[in-house]
Amino acid sequence: MTWAAAMAFCPQQREGAFLAEILTAEEQEWVTGRLLTRASGDVWIGLSDMVTMIPVEGESFNIVFTLLTLCFAQASDGNWKWMHSVSPPGEYSWAPGEPQSERDGPGERCVAMCAEDLFRWKDLDCLERMAPLCQYDL
Numbered sequence: 001m002t003w004a005a006a007m008a009f010c011p012q013q014r015e016g017a018f019l020a021e022i023l024t025a026e027e028q029e030w031v032t033g034r035l036l037t038r039a040s041g042d043v044w045i046g047l048s049d050m051v052t053m054i055p056v057e058g059e060s061f062n063i064v065f066t067l068l069t070l071c072f073a074q075a076s077d078g079n080w081k082w083m084h085s086v087s088p089p090g091e092y093s094w095a096p097g098e099p100q101s102e103r104d105g106p107g108e109r110c111v112a113m114c115a116e117d118l119f120r121w122k123d124l125d126c127l128e129r130m131a132p133l134c135q136y137d138l
Contacts, residue, residue: 003110006044006132007083017136019046021082028093031133032119039115043133046083047111047121049099080111084135095120 001009010017022028022045035043080089080099095117100108110126113119113133 001044001129001132003044003048003126003128006130007046009132010134010136013134014136017134018084019044020133020135021046021084021087022093023082023085023087023090025090025092031113035113035115035119035133039119039131042112042114042116042124042130043119044110044112044130045121045133046135047080047089048083048109048126049078049080049123050109050126089121093121095122099123 007019010019020031022031078099081087082089095114098121099111100123107125107127108123110124110128111121112124112128112130114122
């Protein structure tokens with residue numbers, strides 16, 4: 001699914017769930033350890049530097065578009081924010097050479113944990129398709 005679809009998917013799975021935020025190096029290490037043993041590919045996380053969002057036909061954007069509009073009002077190009085907490089990320093989890101959105105053009109606005117980089121963060125085109133990594137309190 002696309003990043004926007006992943007944003008909509010998590011709250012539908014469980015009350016209070018959202019696309020995952022990794023706020024500390026310890027959380028990154030814990031999540032990476034789980035993904036290395038369980039994940040077969042890249043996963044979306046709730047980090048982006050988008051300013052606006054354009055709905056894509058065929059995907060559910062009603063709730064997400066409203067949420068994203070509120071979140072992106074405080075974000076700008078190259079200003080990465082977690083979408084749930086609207087807080088900036090740490091610098092400890094980017095893959096080498098990332099983020100690339102400023103070099104590779106406007107398409108790379110959403111962040112995934114990528115298997116090929118041992119689940120370090122890469123900014124990618126938000127229309128790429130992959131599984132979401134959802135977070136919720138137990």
